Amino acid sequence: MTNPRVLALALAAALTLGLAAGAHGESTASRADPGVTATSVLIGGTTPLSGEASSGSLTARGAEAYFKHVNARGGVHRRKITYRYLDDGYEPARTVQAIRQLVQQDGVFAIFNSLGTAHNLAVRPYLNQVGVPHLFVASGATTWGKEFRRYPWTIGFIPTYTAEGIIYGRYIRKTSPRARIAVLFQDDEYGKDLVAGLKRGLGSAGARQIAAQQGYDPASTDIQSEIARLKASRATVLMVFAFGKFAIQAFTYVDRLGWKPKIFVNAVAASASVLTIASQQGKNKRVEGAISIAFFKDPADPSFAKDAGYKLYRSIMKRYLPSANVKDGYYLAGMASAHAFVQTLQKAGRNLTRKAVQTAAARLDDRKNPFVLPGVRVKTSSSDHYPLEQAQLERWRKGRWVRFGGLVSAPRA
Amino acid sequence: MSTGALGQTARIGLFAAAALLIAVLPRFVSDFRASELAYVAIFTIAILGLNVLTGYTGQISLGHGAFMTIGGYTTAVLVVDHGVRDLWTIPLAGLVAGAAGFLFGVPALRLSGLYLALATFGVAVALPAVVRKAEGLTGGSRGLQLFGLDSYTGKGFEPVEVLGRSLSFNDWLYYLSWTIAGVLFVLAWLVLRGETGRAFRALRDSEVAAASSGVNPAAYKTLAFSLSALYAGVAGSLYALASTFVTPGTFPVTLSLTLLIGAVVAGLGSLWGVLAGAVFVQFLPVWIDRLSGVEAAPDWVQRVSKEPGIPSVIYGAALIFLLLLLPGGVGGLVQRLGGLTRGR
């Protein structure tokens, strides 16, 4: 007969024995930073290769292609960059495991271009504790720049969603101060940041212009109900702070319901392919004249055909990603980040340490990033931890984005 | 049933050997690997509970991730918002989840088979929305950050003192999870061996017959639900501690499906198979992800395995294959082998 006490004893004995014999001591701290040799540097990141956000993983591929291009030209200070990205399925719990693997097992030098707000929030304290550069986070949340003092190893890249909202708010205040505004937003931190920015841009007087705001659950099938509610507010301006398919739906349902507002659509959702689909080969007139902002060059924009940066983009794509869709802006976005990273490595110097990279990342001043709009500077300083702060408004005209108005500063939020 | 093949002493010996192996394993593997194996322990606990529920009383739950969510959030909220020491929250998380399991189990009595599966699937899908809505309690989509808090043992990175030895944080996670897994494993074993286990098996084989021989189906089915929910709650609590940051996305729908997959790979009703199931669900995605880094693999394999969508293709295919080969899971395989040796 099994005696539970015997069992418990066996368990306890095994455990004590194991503790005595099996536990790890402190891992040997190496003096040189991990991931760096005289001829190579290993960096890592997470990206959603599976799951609902899998398009976002294209930024990692774009970045990887750019690194290969740089390596083919000798690398940075004669070091070749290896970029290892792991799939986190867009789940923050998996991001934690993947980052742990990259840092503890693979010994990467730095983390680069990890995608997702919650995903990076999950690993930020850990990376800062260990002192791993957490660079050019692929998320527009304000916190990366705002909490730099607390988390000095972490830095974002693209203009924040709040800043984008502010730009729209200021523009509306200037051009349509009496318009009634309806706001559709994704009901998470991403959407809420945009709304907060919009209100700030409108100012206290302008905030009254907002007649209705309607959040939607990103897990829903469709947003017809939300659009119908917003239409009932009889607004003349509609802000679409949504993602991919919901942005398309917004245009589709606005048209179907016979509502004719002027539409603003946020940058992440405003790729040329999304707007093209939404316009339904020109049948959906609501798309014409839609406004957004841009900070990267749009590979689907023919006005860049002769641009040196664009040509570089095409040649890299042709060489390293020949079967990919060149017009997809995600690849270019990845290359823009990769370029900034290479600049950072360059600045950190031949004696490559994590500390040097951290310092360099806070002292960037690059006007020559070939993938950002002409005139946009990649700049950081001790008081400015937002690398990209400029954008340009653009209007959808006859099947493409046309930029107007010159660069505006995307105010630090 | 898988429990018949070995004698009692042999089984205790097997258990002791396994315990010893688990106890000394960290010495032979890297620090990081220890954290991965900690997740195996966490899944073992959750799958154990699910296996008892489905394998022994035949109630299908596609929503056990919901109980993990409840347990995980109990721990996170207590640790972050109320400064409660994380260790105390583990049994609490189990109890809260167990209570939820009881509350669900009662109406669930009226549902059977696929209807229960549907209902539990609904719970798994709907719970993240409720968690997000209850922002005041759960922090909503902003999440709860445990890292660096005093009430969080090891704070997410510091070594932990246990019995005079200093454990790295990963090792601490490992021993914590496996100790609890061991205890709960023994508990499950004892419960299943006894009268409760007999009642469960009777229910699975024929509810009508069981009722006529004096077993109260309602009581035992509800008990099974509560117990399995308790296990999932404890697992959820450990999962939150391992993840250090808890948002509604920490416990997605896929988690519920993962647990069920683990239970089926284990082989319903097989306690030892649960280990295999846990290893499968933890490591298959990892192995798929690492395919691209395997030097020995041909170039095209390395490239293709990093294409968006391919990891899912491999995972789905592997799952289907495994089930076609071993529909009874690992436990079923062991049983068949056991049958062979006995010369049937």
Next chain:
Amino acid sequence: MAEFLQQVVSGLSSGGIYAGLALAISLIYRATGVINFAQGEMAMFTTYIAWALTEHHGWSYWPAVAFTLLAAFVGGVAVERLIVRPVQGVSVLAVVIVTLGIFVLLNGLATAIWGGAQQSFPPGRPFPVRSFDVGGVVFSLQDILTVATSLALVACLFGFFRFTKAGLGMRAAAFNPAASRLVGVRVGWMIAGGWGLAAVLGAVAGLLAASSLGSFDPNLMRPVLLYAFAAAVLGGLDSPLGAVVGGLVLGVALNLLGTYVDFIGADLRLPSALAIILVVLLVRPAGLLGRASVGRV
């Protein structure tokens, strides 16, 4: 008032999408007693096939649709014979897991082959884009025809099951496999045929959804799945008409709840659908129009 009616109309439109998939789910349940968790992904995958034919291979729309429906039928039969049949005898759970495996596989496969970006059919496919404004309430022709298609399919199914030999065979095979075999019904092929048919229904549902929503991607059907289950349960799992009615009722109910009950709003729509599933299963398991008894004996 106009706003209320508009919400009802959009509810019917969303409901039409749920109904399409619910129909397929209820058919498989009726024919084989199995809940196919991969139904949505199969629908999505067949939608991509139609799209790829028109977009990349220059087919025109209707021939592509015809081919797709055929491919869907064959695919459904293949899935049943090759993947589901071998595990059917083991346990209900094994079948569920296998369909989950198919779910994951198809989702990844579509992403891998065609990418994760949004795609769309040309406008006017399958239905012309036209809206009518009646007293401030806007209807779209697309939605009307979507619902009409689902109802037409229900009628076809009714005719099929009632009046054709194959249909009768399927019903017999589902109701009493042993007895059916004795009278010469090829039970195995009947079940496979049921899966094939359901896949065809799913393909239609996918095409309608893609057109109604304006675009599609590999995750087209993922959010729809729970609502489709809710619709099927609400209407009665074994009643095709119930699936459609359930879908429409669900769509309207969720819209009205979301609009007029502040607490629910847009955030708690999914939990509301769940609540509906639970209430129906507990109070009236047969659903609005179903008849069969619930659960195993």
